[in-house]
Amino acid sequence: MPVDPEYLRQYYASFSDEGLLAVNRAELTEIAQRLYDSELGQRGLLTSQDAASPANAPAEEAVAEAYPRTPFWSLNLRKAALITAIMGVLGILIPGWSTANSLLAADSSQLSQVRGRIPAIALDYLLGAILPVFYFALYRNKGMLRFSRSSRLAALLGVFGFGLLAAIELWQWISGFIARGTAGVLGHPDYQWMSDDFSALLGPFGRLVFTIPLIAIFRQEGDESDAQIPISKSLRIISRASVIVWGLPLALQLIALAFSPYIFQQVRQAHYRLGNTPPRLADMYEGATYVLLCQVCNFAVPCIIWRSIRRATHARPGAE
Numbered sequence: 001m002p003v004d005p006e007y008l009r010q011y012y013a014s015f016s017d018e019g020l021l022a023v024n025r026a027e028l029t030e031i032a033q034r035l036y037d038s039e040l041g042q043r044g045l046l047t048s049q050d051a052a053s054p055a056n057a058p059a060e061e062a063v064a065e066a067y068p069r070t071p072f073w074s075l076n077l078r079k080a081a082l083i084t085a086i087m088g089v090l091g092i093l094i095p096g097w098s099t100a101n102s103l104l105a106a107d108s109s110q111l112s113q114v115r116g117r118i119p120a121i122a123l124d125y126l127l128g129a130i131l132p133v134f135y136f137a138l139y140r141n142k143g144m145l146r147f148s149r150s151s152r153l154a155a156l157l158g159v160f161g162f163g164l165l166a167a168i169e170l171w172q173w174i175s176g177f178i179a180r181g182t183a184g185v186l187g188h189p190d191y192q193w194m195s196d197d198f199s200a201l202l203g204p205f206g207r208l209v210f211t212i213p214l215i216a217i218f219r220q221e222g223d224e225s226d227a228q229i230p231i232s233k234s235l236r237i238i239s240r241a242s243v244i245v246w247g248l249p250l251a252l253q254l255i256a257l258a259f260s261p262y263i264f265q266q267v268r269q270a271h272y273r274l275g276n277t278p279p280r281l282a283d284m285y286e287g288a289t290y291v292l293l294c295q296v297c298n299f300a301v302p303c304i305i306w307r308s309i310r311r312a313t314h315a316r317p318g319a320e
Helices: 005-013 017-021 030-042 059-066 077-105 108-140 149-180 182-187 191-209 211-219 233-258 260-274 281-315
Strands: none
Touching (some): 077 191, 077 211, 108 233, 108 281, 149 191, 149 211, 211 281, 233 260
16 A cells, blocks of 8 residues: 555654754665655755756656645545444444333333343443454555465455345345335335335445455555554554454354254253244244354455554564
């Protein structure tokens, strides 16, 4: 991911004259050399011989040549992370608003039934909140992130995974919309229904938005230029926390999926004791696989970024 030229410009501008002259110009990339020379020229620190050198062309020309302007919608990991962070916040606020309205509208008997689920609901929202924080930290990072071939392949698989989830959830939403009937939908414009229905539609749309960083990672060439800018400390911390927070439920879900036959036997016996019809084993596998796919997709980008940070750290011993 090419470093922001404006960041480099401000970086060299923050040096004192002595610090700027102490920089080993030979270790800089071509674009960094142009910006470094530009800062020297602005301070009057270039010798006449250096100023006449072809290598010291105006920095603006070098930036324009190395970093041609692209429209905002073009794929870029930082822009993709910002869009995904905004979508992540909406994905928490809108369903949260719907849940709060449902709790406020519930009577005392209904409230007593859901009171025990409130801690689990709150924990679910707290776990979900770490993803927008992670993506915002990824947007703020200007350091170099290199992705291996296997990481880029994993990103591509993640795109297909999110696409599959979006298709499933969109089909479920359309099926529910049709089941309610056009007359019922248009004849009762109830606000709570609209809120719940919009929350359900937000799911597949959010899945598609979450594919944008994965596509940007897959397209990343991972060149070696501009590697001198360190990865931000906040991204290091948040990516590690995200891997832990989303990795533990993923591991537990894998264990649950492996023990599904045993769990099914216990559930079936409990239903028989109560005189109820037990669920099918295929339905349990379908539900567990769907949850597992959701967790794998949410885990993908934090894991890829964390691996990239580890590679960068090992390449520069002692870097934090």
